[in-house]
Amino acid sequence: MDAVLIGVSDRSLLWRAGQIKETEYSEFVSEYAKFFAENFENVIVTPDDGVYTDIAIKFGKIKDKKPVAYYPDKDTYYGIKHIEKNFQEYNLRPIDGDWYKLNADLTKQALTVVCLGISPGVLIEAAYIKYHQSYGAYKNPKLKNIHLFFDKRTVKTDLPQGFTEQIKNFYYYSNIQELGELIKSKKQLLEWFWLNFRFIRSIDLIMKSFDLIVIIWKKQKNMKKQGFHTKTMLELKKMCLIFSKNTKDLQLR
Helix, strand or coil: EEEEEEHHHCCHHHHHHHCCCCHHHHHHHHHHHHHHHCCCCEEEEECCCHHHHHHHHHHHHHHCCCCCEEECCCCCCCCCCHCCCCHCCCCECCCCCCCCHHHHHHHHCCCCCEECCCHHHHHHHHHHHHHHHHHHHCHHHHHHHHHHHHHHHHCCCCCCCCHHHCCCCCCEECCCCHHHHHHHHHHHHHHHHHHHHHHHHHHHHHEEEEEEEEHHHHHHHHCCCCHHHHHHHHHHHHHHHHHHHHHHHCCCC
């Protein structure tokens, strides 16, 4: 299971606008890194600089693997020169777009999103969860099951009600233990969703493939024996390519 980690770049916001003491920051990072390493296969971030990258890099050291980072490979306006120095720390994945696309698409890369602090950039990334759940789910049903977990210690007041009530599966938590309990209570739901989603998609693909076989058989039924084998094999090859392409939809992150 993977988790997307979003949060503030200005670390001082955690003690200036939140409840984390500056002297506790190192422990804060270590506690999160250990938690993610024990509960998730991958942590997904943007390869910039901030609270989220501090945790992701420490996570990588604990797991002895590079954390995953999506970057705006096609941005020509702001560019990526300022983050290229960080690339060696991550298992890089292109977002196939610019910074705006990255802001929009980052929070749909996993069903678990953990948020640490608030800034304009964080609000943009988190706000897109509403659109993934409400509209993106028509194309990709898994998106409606995105969960957003927000650490109350990283702010001094609750987020606006107009924001939180429009994001389904939004949860506050007050410490790592509480976050762990929340995720554990939702884990069966997430796994049930994925298992059933895969089963339904598999049945759908099998039925489509069976229909193709029937069509080919009927089409070739009255053909001459010599031409039957060659043409049928070509049609079956096409069918297998279609089936192979479709089954990629069943792969889970």
